[in-house]
Amino acid sequence: MLNLTTENSENNQADEFEIAVPSPPELMKRRAKSHLGFILGGSVVLFALIVAIFAPLLAPFDPYDQDLTRRLVQPIWHPTGTWKHPFGTDALGRDYLSRIMFGSQVSLMIGFFAAIISAVVGSTIGMMGGYFGGRTDNFIMYLINVKLALPGLLVALSLVSVFGGSIVALIIILSFLFWDRYAVVTRSITQQIRVNDYITAAQALGASRTRIILGEVLPNVMNQIIVIASLEMAVAIIIEAALSFLGLGIQPPTPSWGLLVSEGRSFMFFKPYLIVLPGVAIFFLVISINMMGDGIRDITAPEGRN
Amino acid sequence: MSQEIVLEVKDLSVDINVPAGTLHAVSNLSLHVKKGETLCIVGESGCGKSIASLAIMNLLPRRASLTAKTLALEGRDLLSLSEAEFSNLRGDRIGMIFQDPMTSLNPVFRIGNQLEEVYMEHGKGNRKEARERAEYLLEKVGIVAPKERLSQYPHQLSGGLRQRMMIAMTLMCDPALIIADEPTTALDVTMQAQTLNLLRSLQKEFNTGLILITHDLGVVARMADRVMVMYAGYAVEIGTAVEVFDNPNHPYTRGLIDCIPVPGRRKPGSKLGSIRGIVPALVGDIKGCTFRNRCDFSITQCADEIVALKELGKGRAFRCILTPEERKTTLQNPGITQ
Amino acid sequence: MNQLNSQSNNGNIPALECRNVSQTFMIKSGIFAEKQPLKAVEGVNLSVNRGEVIAIVGESGCGKTTLAKMLLGLLPPTTGEILLDGIPINSVSILDIARKVQPVFQDPYSSLNPRKTIKSIISLPLKVHNIGTEIEQKNRVEEYMRLVGLPNRLIHSYPNQLSGGQRQRVAIARALIMEPKIIVCDEPTSALDVSVQAHILNLLQDLRKKLNLTYAFISHDLAVVEHLADWVAVMYLGRLIEFGKATDVFRDPKHPYTQALLESVLTPDASLGLPEITLGRGLPNPLSPPSGCYFHPRCPKSSTECSEKSPLLKKEKNYSIECHLYN
Numbered sequence: 003m004l005n006l007t008t009e010n011s012e013n014n015q016a017d018e019f020e021i022a023v024p025s026p027p028e029l030m031k032r033r034a035k036s037h038l039g040f041i042l043g044g045s046v047v048l049f050a051l052i053v054a055i056f057a058p059l060l061a062p063f064d065p066y067d068q069d070l071t072r073r074l075v076q077p078i079w080h081p082t083g084t085w086k087h088p089f090g091t092d093a094l095g096r097d098y099l100s101r102i103m104f105g106s107q108v109s110l111m112i113g114f115f116a117a118i119i120s121a122v123v124g125s126t127i128g129m130m131g132g133y134f135g136g137r138t139d140n141f142i143m144y145l146i147n148v149k150l151a152l153p154g155l156l157v158a159l160s161l162v163s164v165f166g167g168s169i170v171a172l173i174i175i176l177s178f179l180f181w182d183r184y185a186v187v188t189r190s191i192t193q194q195i196r197v198n199d200y201i202t203a204a205q206a207l208g209a210s211r212t213r214i215i216l217g218e219v220l221p222n223v224m225n226q227i228i229v230i231a232s233l234e235m236a237v238a239i240i241i242e243a244a245l246s247f248l249g250l251g252i253q254p255p256t257p258s259w260g261l262l263v264s265e266g267r268s269f270m271f272f273k274p275y276l277i278v279l280p281g282v283a284i285f286f287l288v289i290s291i292n293m294m295g296d297g298i299r300d301i302t303a304p305e306g307r308n
Numbered sequence: 309m310s311q312e313i314v315l316e317v318k319d320l321s322v323d324i325n326v327p328a329g330t331l332h333a334v335s336n337l338s339l340h341v342k343k344g345e346t347l348c349i350v351g352e353s354g355c356g357k358s359i360a361s362l363a364i365m366n367l368l369p370r371r372a373s374l375t376a377k378t379l380a381l382e383g384r385d386l387l388s389l390s391e392a393e394f395s396n397l398r399g400d401r402i403g404m405i406f407q408d409p410m411t412s413l414n415p416v417f418r419i420g421n422q423l424e425e426v427y428m429e430h431g432k433g434n435r436k437e438a439r440e441r442a443e444y445l446l447e448k449v450g451i452v453a454p455k456e457r458l459s460q461y462p463h464q465l466s467g468g469l470r471q472r473m474m475i476a477m478t479l480m481c482d483p484a485l486i487i488a489d490e491p492t493t494a495l496d497v498t499m500q501a502q503t504l505n506l507l508r509s510l511q512k513e514f515n516t517g518l519i520l521i522t523h524d525l526g527v528v529a530r531m532a533d534r535v536m537v538m539y540a541g542y543a544v545e546i547g548t549a550v551e552v553f554d555n556p557n558h559p560y561t562r563g564l565i566d567c568i569p570v571p572g573r574r575k576p577g578s579k580l581g582s583i584r585g586i587v588p589a590l591v592g593d594i595k596g597c598t599f600r601n602r603c604d605f606s607i608t609q610c611a612d613e614i615v616a617l618k619e620l621g622k623g624r625a626f627r628c629i630l631t632p633e634e635r636k637t638t639l640q641n642p643g644i645t646q
Numbered sequence: 647m648n649q650l651n652s653q654s655n656n657g658n659i660p661a662l663e664c665r666n667v668s669q670t671f672m673i674k675s676g677i678f679a680e681k682q683p684l685k686a687v688e689g690v691n692l693s694v695n696r697g698e699v700i701a702i703v704g705e706s707g708c709g710k711t712t713l714a715k716m717l718l719g720l721l722p723p724t725t726g727e728i729l730l731d732g733i734p735i736n737s738v739s740i741l742d743i744a745r746k747v748q749p750v751f752q753d754p755y756s757s758l759n760p761r762k763t764i765k766s767i768i769s770l771p772l773k774v775h776n777i778g779t780e781i782e783q784k785n786r787v788e789e790y791m792r793l794v795g796l797p798n799r800l801i802h803s804y805p806n807q808l809s810g811g812q813r814q815r816v817a818i819a820r821a822l823i824m825e826p827k828i829i830v831c832d833e834p835t836s837a838l839d840v841s842v843q844a845h846i847l848n849l850l851q852d853l854r855k856k857l858n859l860t861y862a863f864i865s866h867d868l869a870v871v872e873h874l875a876d877w878v879a880v881m882y883l884g885r886l887i888e889f890g891k892a893t894d895v896f897r898d899p900k901h902p903y904t905q906a907l908l909e910s911v912l913t914p915d916a917s918l919g920l921p922e923i924t925l926g927r928g929l930p931n932p933l934s935p936p937s938g939c940y941f942h943p944r945c946p947k948s949s950t951e952c953s954e955k956s957p958l959l960k961k962e963k964n965y966s967i968e969c970h971l972y973n
Binding site: 023024025026198199200202203204205206207208209210213217218221222224 | 715720739743744747748749751752753757758759767770771775804807817820824
């Protein structure tokens with residue numbers, strides 16, 4: 003419909019003529035609703051999150067409870083499976099469903115905190131470099147280059163073997179691996195944002211650098227940070243699983259998906275569910291996080307000038 | 309001046325699909341350009357002037373659809389041409405000059421290469437002939453030492469020089485029609501007059517038709533043989549430059565002219581005339597005059613139907629229900645609006 | 647120059663004054679090249695009283711934007727002094743400068759943060775300066791939105807929902823909310839359509855009368871300048887080459903460059919043809935400015951003297967010029 007009626011004349015001093023343009027939050031809502039990948043990925047991630055948070059309430063058994071009389075019970079789809087242990091039990095008779103549910107806690111916690119901590123560190127460094135330029139920027143570029151020259155996984159392996167495989171240690175080591183990508187991206191976006199007049203306007207107001215970076219630059223970089231965070235979260239989950247599989251990550255008996263695969267390895271040929279189930283869990287969580295990240299990137303893409 | 313018609317457009321409409329519906333970017337546009345004549349299309353942003361020129365060049369974005377009764381260049385029907393035939397035509401029979409010369413010249417090739425390429429691409433001759441033509445045209449556009457300039461890269465030239473290069477490039481194949489979209493908007497004032505002078509003298513010399521698209525009424529007044537004022541996709545007034553500027557028939561044209569400050573004509577500190585409101589969104593069904601919400605003279609009938617273009621003869625026309633005389637009485641008797 | 651119009655006007659202290667202000671950037675033109683000085687602004691003297699409009703005109707690259715940054719306190723002058731109400735700008739903090747001088751920029755798209763609402767954009771100055779409570783700030787924002795003619799319901803909108811004219815009004819409201827005395831307008835209407843430009847120019851006129859504002863109006867559009875300005879300062883390659891009352895300069899421009907600029911203005915008068923301007927090529931490279939008078943390579947009236955000696959500043963009451971023709 004062509005809207006040709008002028009607004010009420012109370013305000014008609016302004017060059018007023020309504021064109022229904024959605025605000026950025028409305029636009030994002032609208033895009034999110036029609037983005038299949040985001041909805042699918044988001045639902046799986048949300049499901050995993052609920053399972054992780056409420057694992058103590060939802061899990062049918064204590065994941066550490068060993069019952070050697072019920073070792074290697076087959077899962078429900080096997081002819082001998084029972085509803086008591088829908089995913090069967092492991093070599094020590096622990097309920098496998100409960101262990102996988104508790105394992106999601108480890109994966110999500112490590113993924114989430116590694117992504118967040120590296121995001122805070124990396125983005126701060128990147129925005130500072132992009133905003134201040136000059137020597138600060140040179141120094142930060144130097145740091146980034148040093149980081150890029152390090153063989154990440156080797157450093158992680160050696161650090162883990164030195165500091166041990168606690169969850170906190172893993173989060174810190176993974177954060178150290180990931181900060182550079184945030185720094186590179188936020189730095190270049192900040193360089194583009196810095197030349198905008200609204201930054202000059204804030205400077206002319208006497209606004210402090212911290213306020214300009216946090217109040218003016220950050221809202222414009224935030225969508226990129228969230229996208230990288232989601233991708234890094236997926237990578238963190240995979241690396242945690244890999245380290246735990248190698249015996250360098252989470253230590254038994256804590257249930258971690260990587261560790262479950264590692265423990266199931268010796269029964270691989272006659273009890274394949276022991277490695278298939280945690281493997282599938284990793285696969286779906288990671289692909290869902292990636293789909294969600296892609297979705298966020300599409301949803302938060304800038305609106306352009308009209 | 310020859311009276312031969314170079315470009316003839318009848319009832320050109322361009323619709324663009326946008327998320328909110330169909331955007332009527334250009335509606336029922338008819339125009340013609342004769343050899344050696346300058347037609348200025350003037351209007352504010354969003355009035356459809358650039359879309360109209362892209363439609364003539366067949367360079368519309370994919371989601372746009374074009375309908376027209378006639379679209380003919382030198383008597384040749386353009387509507388039936390294939391994509392390949394059209395791209396052959398562009399640069400050969402129709403030349404185009406854009407606002408920003410830096411983006412229309414390729415930064416990684418030498419100027420000479422780019423000029424010669426146009427010539428050879430359209431099968432006008434070999435590299436030697438192309439080089440001769442390029443040097444000849446560079447002299448024409450007032451560039452000293454053309455040989456040296458031809459071996460330079462675009463970034464080595466100033467904005468004004470780049471725009472001269474663009475003009476030379478457009479003339480390489482001796483086109484019948486040049487479409488210039490805001491050719492001097494990116495230039496400094498002092499370069500603007502020089503570039504326009506050059507464009508005008510070359511156009512007369514080569515007897516080329518010129519469509520000049522601009523928002524700058526000053527440029528229009530000084531350059532145009534004929535003027536077409538566009539508003540919200542419609543041509544609202546057509547006529548010779550002198551007629552349109554001295555005696556505007558459409559309230560929008562009148563308003564536009566009053567909006568611009570003119571040195572020496574007003575006392576500093578006095579108020580400028582202004583048009584209230586902004587250009588309407590052209591999405592959906594358009595009913596009635598698109599200017600009526602901003603018009604001081606609008607009456608109830610303005611909302612009823614699409615106003616037809618009133619021909620006054622000698623190529624003069626305007627699109628308003630009321631004649632200028634009738635509008636005077638409307639203002640005097642507000643009762644008529646009931 | 648400070649005696650030009652400041653002391654002649656009843657001994658008032660000018661609202662804004664530049665004393666011999668220069669800005670030199672050190673530019674590296676290649677990887678191995680030595681840093682070269684680029685004189686963006688050179689020896690500019692001007693002053694303007696409360697409630698007056700000074701227009702700074704010139705082509706792109708003449709240093710007018712650098713001068714604007716210095717007036718806003720964002721760039722300390724390399725040499726010289728800028729005084730606000732007689733107080734040197736470098737003796738006070740940026741917060742104090744901000745209370746007196748505020749900018750309005752050219753591009754209404756890049757001057758508003760796309761991720762913030764109109765309310766938070768206009769209230770930012772109050773937040774930075776810790777003025778008022780949340781409710782007082784909101785009331786103040788609404789008051790200033792009314793003042794610049796923005797309808798109240800836009801308060802929670804985002805910049806992308808506004809037209810170019812409305813955005814420029816938001817920028818003006820943000821500049822005014824601290825009640826500054828001076829507004830530095832950097833080409834505030836050149837990105838707008840003509841009908842919107844008229845709205846904004848009229849608004850600026852109204853506000854000046856209502857709030858007794860001083861404008862430093864930077865523009866290349868001489869028609870707009872003549873419409874608004876009391877004083878005109880013409881800049882060329884960082885130097886102020888002609889300065890005077892707008893009425894005088896427009897009626898009788900003395901400097902050949904000012905004359906050329908004025909001739910270049912295309913008025914919408916269809917009976918006139920295109921002006922013949924013989925300024926030759928564009929600006930010379932500011933890294934190696936011409937000898938003598940910077941304008942001589944483009945000047946139609948240049949003599950050998952012009953290429954050898956720099957012209958001296960010739961001062962009169964309310965007027966100054968740098969040209970050999972008038973020395």
